[in-house]
Amino acid sequence: MPAPEIPDPQIAAPEVQPTADGSLTAHSARYGQSYGSRFGAVSQARQVFVEGSGTHLHPSPRILEVGFGLGQNFRATLAVTAGRPLHYLAYEFDPVPATLLRDVATSDPLAAHPAWAALLEVWNENRGQPVQLEQPGVYVDIRLEDVTLAALPRNWASAVYLDGFSPDVNPEVWSPEFLGRLADALQAGGVLVTYSAAGHVRRGLQAAGLSVERRPGPLGKREVLRAVKRLP
Ligand SMILES: C[S@@+](CC[C@H](N)C(=O)[O-])C[C@H]1O[C@@H](n2cnc3c(N)ncnc32)[C@H](O)[C@@H]1O
Helix, strand or coil: CCCCCCCCCCCCCCEEEECCCCCEEEEECCCCEECCCCCCHHHHHHHHHHHCCCCCCCCCCEEEEECCCCCHHHHHHHCCCCCCCEEEEEECCCCCCHHHHHHHCCCCHHHHCHHHHHHHHHHHHHCCCCEEEEECCEEEEEECCCHHHCCCCCCCEEEEEECCCCCCCCHHHHCHHHHHHHHHHEEEEEEEEECCCCHHHHHHHHHCCCEEEEEECCCCCCEEEEEECCCC
8 A cells, every 4th residue: 555645735724614513524625525524523423433432431431533633523522521531542644723623613512621722722832743631531642643654552442433534535544454453452342433334444344353333324324334342
């Protein structure tokens, strides 16, 4: 598999877009796709990623996210984990400007969450540097690098949010080899969730040893995938 291209600073910045549930997303000119579902960005984050992985019920969630993007999944996770320690490790190799992170979150009640406010401040000050934050009960580590080249933790995540752009335009994060590395990153009983139900993704997850289930998707998506690492 060829190495992914280095993001080109000449490509137009992503533009904010409304979605059907009233939340906002943005359109990426680089990939020709939206970051979140146009049928409802917050609904997708909640149903596919947070509830699909059981994170809303987990006593001490540890999330590994492929593609931090606009932080939609992060905010949806913050919304349901109050009072329980949350570790959030995300990878992003093409970080959006802090202004876009802020603008997309304006309609989201979670924009007022102290961890989100702190993240925005650091994102703005750091300008392209990784983000590490510790707020009461929330530990955030956002690594600005190509996730396919990163040294991922092993047996660590209670949930993997696999949220790259679609396999046709962003194939490196859906390859069988990389799916195997994501499976290694899951703790026993951990759950990988993704919005893609493509056959080759399902087969790649099965080949990585996970038990894969197709679930009904949110509006605009017939099926999504949930893949569990069996207990020993
Ligand atoms: C669909 S968007 C993610 C949306 C995000 N999860 C959210 O909640 O807003 C996909 C993201 O994956 C990132 N991405 C794609 N390939 C990557 C790679 N190889 N390494 C790191 N990030 C990658 C893109 O830059 C983009 O921000």
